[in-house]
Structures are given as structure tokens and as C-alpha cells.
Amino acid sequence: MGKMSAEFMYAKLTDAKIHFERALDCKHTEFDDLYPYMIEHPQFFWYKRYVAWSELLTIVKLCDELSIEWRDQFTDRQTDYIGKRVMSSRVLDEWYETIDTNVG
Template identity: 65%
Template sequence: MGNQPLTDEYVAKKLDAAKTHFERTVDCKHTEFDDLYPYMVEHPQFFWYKRYVAWSELLTIVNICQDCGYEWEKHFTGQQAEYVRQRVMSAKVLDHWYENQPNDSKEHVG
């Protein structure tokens, strides 16, 4: 397996995947995490933990984007980008993540 060049296309793909993963957790939809830890579905704290893991992944990819000079903000609404810059996942982030987005913006999360 060869090395993957760190191109804008590659970084954008990873950023979009991390954003989609986080949005699926906001929407309480199935993710790879459910397959890794199926027994956790029985525990109420699971959903917060699952979201925390996805949020951490998103912040990690954003940090890589910043280090590489990639303009990550264009993948988010202004409010979402501000939440990411603040780095703290809270109930406010979960409750208002989709505010000010076009109606069809959640379509890719399906």
C-alpha cells in the first residue's frame, strides 16, 4: 500500500467524512462506532460518548487542515465553524448545529 499524498482533495474528503460522522451522531443514526461497541447501545451515556468521539475526530481533522493551510471553514456554515473554533461540544452545539442551513443540507447524512 503506497503513501497517500496530502492533497487538498484528500484533506477535503477526510474533513467531509468526519463532519458526516459527527452529524450522524447528532441525528442519532448508525455509525461505525455502533459496530465496534454494540453493547454500549444499552447505556444512556453511550450517545454522549459516541458524539464526543465523533467531535474529537472532527477537531483532529480540522487541526490537520489548519496545519496544512487548508481552508476548512468553507465546509461549514458560519455558526458551525464558530462551534468548531470554540472546540467545546455542548448541548448548544448539538441543539443548534443545523441552524441557518438550507433545508436540504442534512440530505447527505441519510
């Protein structure tokens, strides 16, 4: 695989990670523009997160198939969640690791 292809996949991985994190944070994503009529729907944010999670898993799968290392863009916990593939409430609640757990 050429250097350009690996750089392309890293860019796509970064985009997918940002997309998922924006969906987690209830920030605007492309999904809002695609389905503006759904914004009032109570399940909208769940759908939005599901779509972003699926996109992230797809890019990770492609990286695996192309032997491109993707784990260095994620924490160990996030890598574990991605490996399990299931978007559970734990993933949603604990995606961002808290640093202040053992302060003092």
C-alpha cells in the same frame, strides 16, 4: 502541498462532518459496530457524539496545520463552534441552523 493531498483532506473533512451529524441524529455510525455492548448504556449517544466531535476537531486541526481552508464546508455558526472546540449543549441543539426564524 500537492493537489491530491488537499483533495484527500477535503474528503476526510467531509467524512468527519457526516460522522458527527449522523451521531447528532442518532443514526448508525462505525462507533455502533466498535462497541455493540454499549448501545444499551444510557450514555452511549453522548460517547458517540464525543468521539465524532473529537474526530472532526482533529481533521480541522490538520487542515489548519497544512494551510487547507476548511471553513467553506460549514456555516458561520458551525465554524464558530469548531473554533471554540467545546462540545456544549448549544452545539448539539443548534448545529443545524434553522432557516424559518424570520419568515414573513
